[in-house]
Amino acid sequence: MDIQRTLLIGAIMLLSFMLLTEWVNFRDVKDDVVLTESRLTASPDLVADANDFTNTGDLPADLPVTQPSNSSTTADSVEDIPAVSASVDASNPAPAVATADNIIQVYTDSLQVAIDLNGGDIVEVALAKFLAKIDDPDTPFVLLENNSRRVYVAQSGLIGRDGIDSQSRAKYQSAQTRYDLGADESLQVDLLWTNDAGISVTKRFNFQRDSYVVDVEFIINNQSDERWQGNLFGQIKRDSSAAETTGGGGMGMQPFLGAATTTADDRFKKFSFDNMRKEPFREQHPGGWIAMIQHYFLSAWIPSPQQTHTYSTRVTNSGFNIAGFTSPAITVDPGTSKEVSARFYAGPKDQYSLQEISPFLELSVDYGWLWWVAQPLFWLLTKIYSFVGNWGAAIILLTVLIKAVFFKLSATSYKSMANMRRVQPKMADIREQYAEDKQKQSQAMMELYRKEKINPMGGCLPILVQMPVFIALYWMLMESVELRQAPFMLWINDLSVMDPYFVLPLMMGASMFFMQKLNPPPPDPMQAKIMQWLPVIFTFFFLWFPAGLVLYWVVNNLLSMAQQYVITRQIENAGAKS
Incomplete structure (x- = not known):
């Protein structure tokens, strides 16, 4: 022989x-949904039609919730890491349609962002330095979008006992509808929420030149007679539609699509949409990040590394895949103000840039078990x-x-x-x-x-x-x-x-x-x-x-x-x- x-x-x-x-x-396990193509921005303006944007601000059941107000726990001893609701109420009515007046546009050298004033959520991100198609130099690649073809948004707000997003999404105001970085190195976009009790919240977005990181800051000014208390949350909400791939032919590869995070025991932990549906994840640890990843690109929330946060994944009854965090409760005494913030990344899986943003975020560039080679x-x-x-x-x-x-x-x-x-x-x-x-x-x-x-x-x-x-x-x-x-x-x-x-x-x-x-x-x-x-x-x-x-x-x-x-x-x- x-x-x-x-x-x-x-x-x-x-x-x-x-x-x-x-x-x-x-290949990603294909979900039981009709696969749709990514929306391509047809003009220099991100908002071509107000009907493209579906208002998710009136869906508070999609958001995390804190400990019930009738709990015997006092305000001073409220649990630092609030619980997260498991799913959305299936009886919620169909979401309303946003108008063009609710959307503001932000343009930098790297990002083209649409922000919904109803909740202050990032409802679209186009990457100016990456083309959707190589033969179309005028159309950037759209990563996040919120329309009839795909829901993929980054939500953030304040929940908890006095949180302005606890009952329904906060209605913000903005001084203008379009912001441009121009020749500057940074750009600040402020949204303002106020009520009759003397509470005002400024939701501030800070953009930097040549950066895919957006610093999201909440400034709570308490001019009321009572102590204010709430929790910062950030989450990425996505349906199960397949991401646009660059592969060709009927046997084109479908890379992993799903959520990922870092834990105390696992530097890089992935969750497919099926896994998120079968076994929701919930864990708390200091620092960290949570992301939604696809081939070549990702979006991620990176809260304060000095605090302990609750990270979770879940699938709502409406079929949305949610990956997010909830931060410890903060209190603002009468006559004072406090700030709380987190960073949001939406861009390419550039491992050398990602490792500078947060530890182990570069592992989203997944080389498998032979990463050491x-x-x-x-x-x-x-x-x-x-x-x-x-x-x-x-x-x-x-x-x-x-x-x-x-x-x-x-x-x-x-x-x-x-x-x-x-x-x-x-x-x-x-x-x-x-x-x-x-x-x-x-x-x-x-x-x-x-x-x-x-x-x-x-x-x-x-x-x-x-x-x-x-x-x-x-x-x-x-x-x-x-x-x-x-x-x-x-x-x-x-x-x-x-x-x-x-x-x-x-x-x-x-x-x-x-x-x-x-x-x-x-x-x-x-x-x-x-x-x-x-x-x-x-x-x-x-x-x-x-x-x-x-x-x-x-x-x-x-x-x-x-x-x-x-x-x-x-x-x-x-x-x-x-």
């Missing part, structure tokens, strides 16, 4: 299985890009460096296969001589291996060692927002989507085919058929893979083929002279 060949086929099949498994795992690969890729200025060229150079690292290991494998090819005539004679006695045939084969100094395992182990590197690179290239809409050359103007003309997958399949010709033919007919079909199977799978990943595979195959060709010819020439 050809041990080396069998192990080699096993290694290739294992790699195929790992690829297929990761492809399946990378993928992380240095990404670091090296970015360093190469800083010199060459082209992500495709950076992938090629990274492939060359990886190949150089494994050069000697690969050489061992190719030498083993070349020696196996060289002694094929002798192996054929042994099979013919002992065709009826498999035990003697196996003994004769092992004696031949010993005499010719051939290690039947030598061609397989190097390939097995390199598998984790390839899988880690697979995750790294799939998760890197830097490759989104990144051009390479000629017809490839986006490395994150499939090759539109399938040139790279066909090159990959052809390179696999020619590499097989350099290997010794398998003795078993079944093995021979499997090997013949592997290039076809791999080509089929890679038709829909991102061009950046296929580019790596093609370059790696070409380098491997060149190395194997040289080694094979050297060994065959040495054998001919002897």
Whole structure:
């Protein structure tokens, strides 16, 4: 039996299985909703039609609630972390439709934001530096939106005993309907709420140039005769519609879509929408963050790192997925004012920026269990890009460096296969001589291996060692927002989507085919058929893979083929002279 060949086929099949498994795992479980396309902003103004915005401000049951007012606990000893309601009342009437007067627009160099004065919620975020489609330079990518096609908003407010959002959403006023950063480095947007009792709340949004972080601050001014008490909350509310992906074709990948947070026991904990429905999450710990993540982008609330907050996920009876936090109760004595704040992030999954915002937020760039391999690969890729200025060229150079690292290991494998090819005539004679006695045939084969100094395992182990590197690179290239809409050359103007003309997958399949010709033919007919079909199977799978990943595979195959060709010819020439 050809041990080396069998192990080699096993290694290739294992790699195929790992690829297929990761492809399946990378797909999100589709919910029982009609998949809709993201709304694309058709004009420079975010609010093209008032009917696009659905007013969620009159749905207080969607919000967290604090301890009931009839509790025996006094105001001074109110539980720091209020309870969170499990679901919304299904009897709530259909939400009202907002008017254009309720929406204010904010423009910075990085963000285009729509804020609903009913609740002061962020109801749309468009990312000015990221296009929705590569061939439409005037339409930014819309991350958050609130319309008939998708509900994905960031809500925040004050709840609790005296919270202005406890009974219904606060109705704010604004001095103007549009704010522009212009040439300034920062922009402040104030919303004002007042009542007849002498309480006023200013909800302040602070924007910075070249930043996807919005600082949301509540300034409570108590000019009444009684102590005011409330809790800050922030949450991300989203329906289950699929996020717009950049993949192409019917087998385009559907990456993970759901909530994520950091806990005391788990630096990065994910919740699919199905998991949120089956088992709501609730935990309190100091600092932290909670996010809604999708391919390449995320939104996240980051409350004060100096306080202990309650983090939770839940699904309402209306089908909305909610991930949020509630902060400790604050009290404001008569004649005084206090401030409470949190930060909100809406932007790309740029791990180096995210790690500066909050600990472990960069883990939303999920490399899986091989992160310890993928992380240095990404670091090296970015360093190469800083010199060459082209992500495709950076992938090629990274492939060359990886190949150089494994050069000697690969050489061992190719030498083993070349020696196996060289002694094929002798192996054929042994099979013919002992065709009826498999035990003697196996003994004769092992004696031949010993005499010719051939290690039947030598061609397989190097390939097995390199598998984790390839899988880690697979995750790294799939998760890197830097490759989104990144051009390479000629017809490839986006490395994150499939090759539109399938040139790279066909090159990959052809390179696999020619590499097989350099290997010794398998003795078993079944093995021979499997090997013949592997290039076809791999080509089929890679038709829909991102061009950046296929580019790596093609370059790696070409380098491997060149190395194997040289080694094979050297060994065959040495054998001919002897």
